[in-house]
Amino acid sequence: MIAVEQLTVRYFGRRAPSLSGVNLRFNEGETVLLLGPSGCGKSTLALTLNGLIPHSQDVAVFDGRVLVDGQDTRQTSPAQLSQRVGIVFQDPEAQFVMLDVESEVAFGLENLCLPLDEIERRVQRALAQVNLTSLRKASVWSLSGGQKQRVALAALLAMQPRTLVFDEPTAHLDPVGVREVFEMIAALKRKGQHTLVLIEHRLDELMPLIDRVVVLDAQGAVVADGAPSAVFNDHAEMLDALGVWVPQVTRLAQRLGVHPLPITLEEAERRLRGLLRPQLPLHTQTSLNYREAASVVRIHNLSYRYGSELALDDVSLEIPAGSFTALIGANGAGKTTLLRCIAGLLTVPEGTIALFGKDASRLSPLERARWLGMVFQNPEHQFVAATVEDELALSLRQSRLPAREVKQRVEAMLARFKLTQYAKANPFTLSHGEKRRLSVATMLMMNQPILLLDEPTFGQDQQNAEAIAALLRELHAEGRTIIVVTHDMALVAECATHVAVMSHGQVRFWGSAREAFAQPDVLEQANLVLPPLARLARRLGIDALTLDELVAALRISMQDGLAVSVEPAG
Amino acid sequence: MGWLYRLNPLAKVIALAPVLAVVALTTDPFAPLAFTALALVLLASSRVPLHSALYALAPMLLVLLGFVVLYPFLIRRELVSHTPTLLQVGGVPIYEGAIMAGLRAGLRIIALVSLALLFNLTTDVSDFMRALVQQARLPYRIGYSIMVALRFAPLLRYELELIRSAHRVRGIGQPGLLGDFAQLRRAIVPLLASSIRRAERAALAMDGRAFGAFSTRTHFRRVRLTPLDGAFVLAFWALVALVMLALQALGVLGPLSFVQRV
Numbered sequence: 001m002i003a004v005e006q007l008t009v010r011y012f013g014r015r016a017p018s019l020s021g022v023n024l025r026f027n028e029g030e031t032v033l034l035l036g037p038s039g040c041g042k043s044t045l046a047l048t049l050n051g052l053i054p055h056s057q058d059v060a061v062f063d064g065r066v067l068v069d070g071q072d073t074r075q076t077s078p079a080q081l082s083q084r085v086g087i088v089f090q091d092p093e094a095q096f097v098m099l100d101v102e103s104e105v106a107f108g109l110e111n112l113c114l115p116l117d118e119i120e121r122r123v124q125r126a127l128a129q130v131n132l133t134s135l136r137k138a139s140v141w142s143l144s145g146g147q148k149q150r151v152a153l154a155a156l157l158a159m160q161p162r163t164l165v166f167d168e169p170t171a172h173l174d175p176v177g178v179r180e181v182f183e184m185i186a187a188l189k190r191k192g193q194h195t196l197v198l199i200e201h202r203l204d205e206l207m208p209l210i211d212r213v214v215v216l217d218a219q220g221a222v223v224a225d226g227a228p229s230a231v232f233n234d235h236a237e238m239l240d241a242l243g244v245w246v247p248q249v250t251r252l253a254q255r256l257g258v259h260p261l262p263i264t265l266e267e268a269e270r271r272l273r274g275l276l277r278p279q280l281p282l283h284t285q286t287s288l289n290y291r292e293a294a295s296v297v298r299i300h301n302l303s304y305r306y307g308s309e310l311a312l313d314d315v316s317l318e319i320p321a322g323s324f325t326a327l328i329g330a331n332g333a334g335k336t337t338l339l340r341c342i343a344g345l346l347t348v349p350e351g352t353i354a355l356f357g358k359d360a361s362r363l364s365p366l367e368r369a370r371w372l373g374m375v376f377q378n379p380e381h382q383f384v385a386a387t388v389e390d391e392l393a394l395s396l397r398q399s400r401l402p403a404r405e406v407k408q409r410v411e412a413m414l415a416r417f418k419l420t421q422y423a424k425a426n427p428f429t430l431s432h433g434e435k436r437r438l439s440v441a442t443m444l445m446m447n448q449p450i451l452l453l454d455e456p457t458f459g460q461d462q463q464n465a466e467a468i469a470a471l472l473r474e475l476h477a478e479g480r481t482i483i484v485v486t487h488d489m490a491l492v493a494e495c496a497t498h499v500a501v502m503s504h505g506q507v508r509f510w511g512s513a514r515e516a517f518a519q520p521d522v523l524e525q526a527n528l529v530l531p532p533l534a535r536l537a538r539r540l541g542i543d544a545l546t547l548d549e550l551v552a553a554l555r556i557s558m559q560d561g562l563a564v565s566v567e568p569a570g
Numbered sequence: 571m572g573w574l575y576r577l578n579p580l581a582k583v584i585a586l587a588p589v590l591a592v593v594a595l596t597t598d599p600f601a602p603l604a605f606t607a608l609a610l611v612l613l614a615s616s617r618v619p620l621h622s623a624l625y626a627l628a629p630m631l632l633v634l635l636g637f638v639v640l641y642p643f644l645i646r647r648e649l650v651s652h653t654p655t656l657l658q659v660g661g662v663p664i665y666e667g668a669i670m671a672g673l674r675a676g677l678r679i680i681a682l683v684s685l686a687l688l689f690n691l692t693t694d695v696s697d698f699m700r701a702l703v704q705q706a707r708l709p710y711r712i713g714y715s716i717m718v719a720l721r722f723a724p725l726l727r728y729e730l731e732l733i734r735s736a737h738r739v740r741g742i743g744q745p746g747l748l749g750d751f752a753q754l755r756r757a758i759v760p761l762l763a764s765s766i767r768r769a770e771r772a773a774l775a776m777d778g779r780a781f782g783a784f785s786t787r788t789h790f791r792r793v794r795l796t797p798l799d800g801a802f803v804l805a806f807w808a809l810v811a812l813v814m815l816a817l818q819a820l821g822v823l824g825p826l827s828f829v830q831r832v
Contacts, residue, residue, distance in 0.1 A: 056777040079783035095775035106790040108779030119790045345735040369741035380760045381736040
């Protein structure tokens, strides 16, 4: 059992505390979900649970206390704490010390000075628990993202902690890896031997496992704590205002005015099915209206190798002008390589890629920069100037526009992306969402007709992710051709007109998002899963992919169009 | 795995260090050639794929060529002016002695690299670190920290590459050395920012698993110094002495010296 009492934590160099007066109990065997807007102190709270704060990380203020099994973490040694609480972090690569799986799992046990036969026993057990016995001698670098997280978990399980904390364990993973990690968490939950604390935003898959939800606000204070359905029902507006992720099915029910709000897919299906008028044909009117125009990017028999590894295998694709194309598939499928080839970051053979009918291999960098912008996954990688203003002005100055015009365009862009107040700030000091907005803005300064994006919603909270989706839709509506590489199936469902499903360097499917999502075998082959709402729609027999479509379809087919409290809860 | 892999990494270091010093002091072209051959034979006997050795040596051949071409122009003329002139390039006489000096310098480098490959191609970094901690009494906190730092190198390179392409997309960067320098300068801030974050996370992950909790730790995988390791060191030295004696007997071994005489 862990008790957090009146805990306030403030980092050096910060004025506001990351946690303010937190009172919480994590009971034996409970599975608790921690929610809050990005940067709200969830990770800080996680670090206090096994004493890494204050033992390893110095903080300016550490008031109150954390009791693990009745012992104050400040008076307990890190060796003891590490055997009570373990944390799986989000970046699997940053948490590895050793080069092979076995040594990695043994690392913590060696630190505890355990005898060798005991280490051997525990390594065997831990690897069996995460189904990695066969990879015991493998190099950790040869593993997939999901396997890496399983190794990280095994390394903690070997230390036999009662409590396991997962801090965004799927943030860096592709859909296959996400599934692997969730299955692992579900298996732990079934065994019932651990207290689980989860920080995660893919809630629909997770909700069936959750016993309790705790919500922190931006100041790091607990604003809600209770059973999932109670928290999501009683605090719906507050959660919305905080920009906290809530299950997609819950948002849908909210929009439809269904009360009480369902939390899991199964629950939503049950509740909504009861509200549907059975005789109505369950089809929406919304149809795809993508313009079949000339292709702006034509890819013809493109293959690309990294050394001996074939990353793209004879890809041909014509991306129409004004389309919103999503390249999807598991990690290593070749999506990012394709995007980088289009962006001209990788040298491709003559005649394989044409932009606006011109051979891309003959374009000068400046010409290319005028036609396409590319937004990288990590916005920081793109920043080169000391202020937000200069960052935006850079490409304009490069093409020697008059100072007046530069100023005008920069100001307009600042206003459009709500960055005016940060004009003089250093780009690195911006928040997550602001950095992302700035990185998109810099790529639009030349009014490029093609915008490429690599995982634009990666690591964003719900509010930011939705803001990005809305922004991309807006840019698309202005006539730009947008090409994204993403694992975010909700973004694909919401925005994409065209989808290329890739696997093993080949395009396995090319068509509309609707067609792609209608073919489970195509998705399965590429190791992709439908976004939760599309899954719900399919189960209900409705032809819809997005929140808006589902709301529209359900409004039509719901009896009387009004569903408020038609059914009692449960 | 060949026999060289199974030796204690420290034994390989002990065996190689004095030999490297001797080879560095040779002044004739034959000794480096003999040691290069010796290294390659040992690598082959340990079933190290030859192409990986050649892959490492290929750039050294370029160095050799560079030395041979550049020495005649760079060497102090009075050192070689007593040797025959082979040809004139733009009024500069090319002396045989200068070419030979370049050849000797290049061959020495190839021999040194070949010998170093005996260690490099047959040793796992983590085993080397284990040997340093377990036998050479390197404090384990330092040993493992170095390991983690080494692991960051490829990640850093990958990220630098990413940053460069991110800048290239923006049409930034001019060609040439100056451009390269400016590019590196621009990459430093984002690189530092993410490295610090990564280092912090790595430290937390290690501390979270009781790293440094006690002044000592157990070693699940022991690296041992066995009599075999001792035998290897002695045998290797004997082999090297044999090669030197053979060269001497053939009368081709030059004096060992810091100064190259021509």
